[in-house]
Structures are given as C-alpha cells and as structure tokens.
Amino acid sequence: MIAYIKGILTYIQDDSVIVDVQGVGYELKCASPFVFQDALNKEIKINTYHHVREDAQILYGFKNEDEKYLFTKLISVSGIGPKGALGILGGVDISGFVAAVEREDDKFLTSFPGVGKKTARQIILDLKGKLNTMVSIGNSDHGTGETKQDTNDELQEAQEALMSLGYTDREIKRIIPELQKENSKGTDEIIRKALALLMK
Known part of the structure; x- marks a missing residue:
C-alpha cells in the first residue's frame, strides 16, 4: 500500500495532480486539486490511498490525514465508490459532515451528488459513532521548534x-x-x- 507520495508538484489538473518523484510522475486523483496550488513546482508530501481493482490501479491524494481517513470510511459504505467519496470530500467541511452523520441529517447528506435517501441512511447506519475518533494530527505547537x-x-x-x-x-x-x-x-x-x- 502506498501511504504517501513525496516529490515535486509539477501539474495541477481539474481532477488530479502530478507529483514527480525522481523522474517518475505519479498522478493522484483529488477531491480539490487546487488546494495544492501554493506548492506548485515545490517539494510536497501528499497522503495517498492506493486503490486496486481488476482493470486499474489508482492513487487518490488528500490534503490531510482526516480527509484520507474519511475517504476510507466512505468507500466502506455500500453504494459509495471512490468517485462518490471524492464528490463528497470536494464539497464538505469534515467536521460539518461528521456532525451531520451524528445527528442523522438525511437532508444534508442527500445534498451531495449521487447520494440519495437510501445511501444517506446507509452512511448513517455504517458511520454513526465511528467518525468522532478522527483527529487533526499535529494540531498543537508546544514551542519545541518542531513544526x-x-x-x-x-x-x-x-x-x-x-x-x-x-x-x-x-x-x-x-x-x-x-x-x-x-x-x-x-x-x-x-x-x-x-x-x-x-x-x-
């Protein structure tokens, strides 16, 4: 499993970014590729999920560990594939999504493309109580000089x-x-x- 890619961000496209790692360009499908705009032509480390299926191997890229974690949880829900999970991630504040699942807000969940009432109920059934362990790693700085x-x-x-x-x-x-x-x-x-x- 490829957990992250570290290299030079060379291209940003509508649905993906290209990271050059020692001469090899890795294409990472992203929910919001332009969040990486400030890192263009610079070295960057992007969290990834390596999705393997019979006809393809696809790398998905994420701006932080929470986004990656939510993606892995979403694709575990019946009726949601990687494309659908990216569609949700592209238009949501993660804390807002978690709150909606916890309060069983079907209306909020069905506002995402491809999510009908049945899928919204399945998201709540499968994920309620399982997303509140998500943490933003490194969200405090204790003045040690470590970033x-x-x-x-x-x-x-x-x-x-x-x-x-x-x-x-x-x-x-x-x-x-x-x-x-x-x-x-x-x-x-x-x-x-x-x-x-x-x-x-």
Missing part, C-alpha cells in the same frame, strides 16, 4: 509502522490523542510509546 508538519510526518510514519506490525486502524486511532499529549520527539520514540499504550 506541525514535522509532527504530522512522524506520527504518520509511526502509524504506518504499527499497521505493518499488525495493529488495526481502529486500535491506532484510539491511542493517537494520548500520543499527542506526550509530545514525543522522533518516530522511534512515538512507536515505543504507542506500543506501550497498545499493550496495556
């Missing part, structure tokens, strides 16, 4: 390492708030503390 992006990168790398060890996404998401409080420095330290929390 929010540094914290984000290290926490993301730690998450990927934990998944490779067999821990589930749900188990990892559960301990992230605790890891943020720890203000750990470096991926290795985050992994050590995460393992201690997971083994409790």
Whole structure:
C-alpha cells in the first residue's frame, strides 16, 4: 500500500495532480486539486490511498490525514465508490459532515451528488459513532521548534509502522490523542510509546 507520495508538484489538473518523484510522475486523483496550488513546482508530501481493482490501479491524494481517513470510511459504505467519496470530500467541511452523520441529517447528506435517501441512511447506519475518533494530527505547537508538519510526518510514519506490525486502524486511532499529549520527539520514540499504550 502506498501511504504517501513525496516529490515535486509539477501539474495541477481539474481532477488530479502530478507529483514527480525522481523522474517518475505519479498522478493522484483529488477531491480539490487546487488546494495544492501554493506548492506548485515545490517539494510536497501528499497522503495517498492506493486503490486496486481488476482493470486499474489508482492513487487518490488528500490534503490531510482526516480527509484520507474519511475517504476510507466512505468507500466502506455500500453504494459509495471512490468517485462518490471524492464528490463528497470536494464539497464538505469534515467536521460539518461528521456532525451531520451524528445527528442523522438525511437532508444534508442527500445534498451531495449521487447520494440519495437510501445511501444517506446507509452512511448513517455504517458511520454513526465511528467518525468522532478522527483527529487533526499535529494540531498543537508546544514551542519545541518542531513544526506541525514535522509532527504530522512522524506520527504518520509511526502509524504506518504499527499497521505493518499488525495493529488495526481502529486500535491506532484510539491511542493517537494520548500520543499527542506526550509530545514525543522522533518516530522511534512515538512507536515505543504507542506500543506501550497498545499493550496495556
């Protein structure tokens, strides 16, 4: 699984961006490609979801970890594919979407293209109570000199390492708030503390 792409952002198209990684151009389908406009011709790291099907392999790109997490949850809902999930992400504030699911707001959900009443009910049935664990990684800066992006990168790398060890996404998401409080420095330290929390 390709968790992220890091390289030079060379093109922005209507529905995707191209990132050059050592001479290889990766096309990432995005909900809102122009959110990356400020990074054009600069090095960028984009969270990705690698979707594999019989006739194609497609990379989807996201502006942050929350957007990627919501995408993976949406495509798990019966009746919503990657294209439909991108359509929702392209026109929604994530916190607003989560709130709508929690209050079972069918009218809000059916305002998205391709989402009818039946699909809206399925979203609520499958996702209610499961999205409020979403966190914006690195949303605080404790004056350590470490940037929010540094914290984000290290926490993301730690998450990927934990998944490779067999821990589930749900188990990892559960301990992230605790890891943020720890203000750990470096991926290795985050992994050590995460393992201690997971083994409790």
